[in-house]
Amino acid sequence: MRFLKTGLVLAAFALSPAAFALKKWDLASAFVTSNLHVANLAEFAADVERGTQGQLRITLHANSSLFKGSEIKRAVQGGQVQAGEILMTAYENESAVLGVDGVPFLATSYADARKLYQVQKPVLQAYLEKQGIVLLYCVPWPASGIYSKRAVDSIADMRGIKWRAYSPATTRMGELMQAQPVTVQPAELSQALITGVVEAFMTSTQTGVDSRAYEQVKYFYDLQAGLPKNAVFVNAKAFRSLSVEQQQAVMKAAEAAEDRGWQLSNEWNEASKRTLREKGMTVSEPSPTLRADVQRMGQQLLQDWQKKAGPDAAGIVTQYQQLRASDSQAVRK
Template sequence: MRYTNIPSLLAAALVAATFSSAVVAQNWDLPTGYAPTNFHTVNINKFATAVGQATDGKLKINVHPGASLYKMPEIKRAVQSGQVPIGEVLMVTLSNENPLFAIDGMPFFASSYEQAEKLWKVQKPEIEKILAKQGLKLLFAVPWPPQGLMADKEVNSVSDLAGLSFRAYDRQTSRLAELFKARPVTIQAAEVAQALSTGKINSLIASAQSAVDYKAWESIKYFYDIQAWLPKNMVVVSLAEFNSLSPTLQQALVKAGQDAEAAGWIASKEIAAQTKKTLEKNGMNVLTPSKELVDGLNQLGTIMLEEWLVNAGPEGKAVVQAFRQ
């Protein structure tokens, strides 16, 4: 009679299962340029947790906030080149690649959540096509709250912005500074707080959420609720990495992205009101802009949209036309 060494078989099975699990499980690093407490980062952490739970730990996403792994302008290239499989990017900063990345940062074009949702419906298919050609897949996009104007002095008209040092982070904010007759200074999100404290900049357009992140009240006393635009952050994944996943993991990742987009839009709306109250609590003057200032900004927005349309191509013009219908 042959006797089977059951303990040995169990040990071998355990080793095999452990090895198989090690092969299947994946750890992905996800860099972002924003603070850990920023609602975008909080939402992304919830997304990462959801992915881990939905995949029983077979896909784990490690979030690296505050430009701790890559600076914001470097993140998309890092994903495309395979340095990381996934990352978060501020869409409007990609305007040099394609004008359609920048349409949601056009001043006073889509300046409410309702308009931003309508714009995203017509913009999203085109963004997905562009990314696919670059070897990337869109997982989700979430808007910032409406952007306000911050300055270290009262601003009652566009002319009051002349001569100020204005924070720029893409082609459009640089162009806006030129139209203000201000001096554009390129500063990335992780460096704004220091730039404000040292006086390198004394004006910028950003959300109240960003103003809280920067503790802007320590350097700037005026926040004008101009609701200029609602730019979106998007989380993209390498198509090669995505395609290497099993169908089950792909489905879990896509579903978590869809849920993160829905939750992010809700969080953006909630944080818009909360953060303005935080600014007031810390001594900033949160003000409604004067009619003269609004009219002047709208005129500049019209100029910038006309300039954008010149280079937007048929796809860009079709998106604008669809949005306006």
Template sequence: MSKITKFLAAATLAITPAAFGGAAQADSINWDMANEYNDTSIHAEGDKVFSETLSKLTDGGITITHHFGGSIGFKSKDQLDAVGDGALPIADTYVGPLGGIDPMFLLPSLPFLAKTPADARKLFNAARDEYDAIFAANNQKLLWASPWPPSGIWANKPVDSLDALAGLKIRTYDANGTITLQEAGGAPIQLSWADVVPQLSTGGIEAVLTSAEGGTNAKFWEQLSHFTEVNYAMPLNMVHINLDVWNDLSDDQKAAVTEAAKAAEDYVWAAVEKRVSENYATMTENGLTVVTGVDSGYLDALNEAGAKARAEWLEKTGAKGQAILDAYMK
């Protein structure tokens, strides 16, 4: 029995379709749900918990067709517009590339701000009202957020010093990483997830800033030999639904979606706690070298390099951003 199946079996003991209006609606609903990341990712697991719980709660009245790995044709940077316009009813989106739409989406990936799951969740909760407002302004409703494990550096060598980073063509996932690694002497290139493996294959990049989770799902050990743990940030995916789709639901259906979203959120935040050790074990089994315990001076230098990204974010968000950071730091 898989971890997801065990989780759902336990959850089913506590919730029944009767709690949400009994029998399924006469007209069944099916939503296409986009996710740029692999079907084995922690976010995909959360999506599956959501869809399976929702189907149970509605007696099959609401079902979801998953499109993992960007298979429906949208990258994360496209998904906010796609859901707002109704091209997609629902999506699971890495929000960093949306920083150009609203800088609040860059908050979770501010360098060396949130380095543990508890930190990441506290930071999200401090900004939750702002995210709700941003999605509402884009004709959407935020359902839940899920974290990535801490980001490190995948390469064909240990990247455990500024000398090792110097001139390295490294993929970053948003503007924060690009600014930070450029300040630290690297040669960063911001890429969507779907473009990473092709660029590795052609030599367009030599290294990747992402979590052990991301690289494990993509089997980076087929092209790279080392992962250096730097705990750069714990960025977030967010699951959002078109507001017209949401408003068309009955009260019972809305309650079911809300309960299923909570089940998915609880699953993912609990799973991330042990995900790193599981990833490291898989990476080692596949011959990859995990570099831990890097020099504190190197980490201090990366943190200092990230000061520009943090300052630029505060300049763009002003008093609103400072209030969120103040609430987080309490």
């Protein structure tokens, strides 16, 4: 009879709400709620909740409200927050694997950015796994261009200008153009423009809209210099605490978020350019001189990146260039 009672108690517990306890994750992002990446994160969180039948709820903390962009990866790694989103190029000093898509003119179209990601992803996954982090998905920003308070016909026109730096690559660009690099986080950019701390910078059309750059900056040069990616990831212990079914639901939602995010990035790129024009900015193609100047800087930055890249990271560019060449040959045939 004692064993029967014990069995009934265990059965009752198995059917009780405690057996299906709600799990909660916090997800930190440095970007504003109107941003395409944050909009995509919100859909990802909703998909996860639906996919787990409400057993996993993700609370999104945007606009550096929980941690600054420079703090998010360490916070996830250390378990201070379960999940996070970062601009990978901002962490290039930690590893060249994180900074490859910040090299100007390495991948300038969505098709080429996909090829670069294809060879970068397994190396990135392995790197993060060693740090106790599980990669969920990556999405590119719209293509980068140069914003400036004054007209720019060549890099010589940038000499001495207060240049926003948010990654090793943009800091190095500022040095090469003899500008004054100033480190400014995304959430601080709007105020930095208002106070004159920043006069020029290279970033996406989306960031220009987010920061209301059109209120302080006159010119945008559509260089399409690259499509740096954001990475979304989760603390490995938090992920492994989920049931197998819940893990599968999270990864399914992540796959959908990645596909949706790449499409959104392309769509929002064109929409953001229209917004910049409507708000009074001069949106134009760069002069041949400016394009050639920035391309030369891109070659210098690639050489800098290759010098500090280990074998795994260096292999990313080699494989990417081989993949591009192979696809080009296939098209010609």
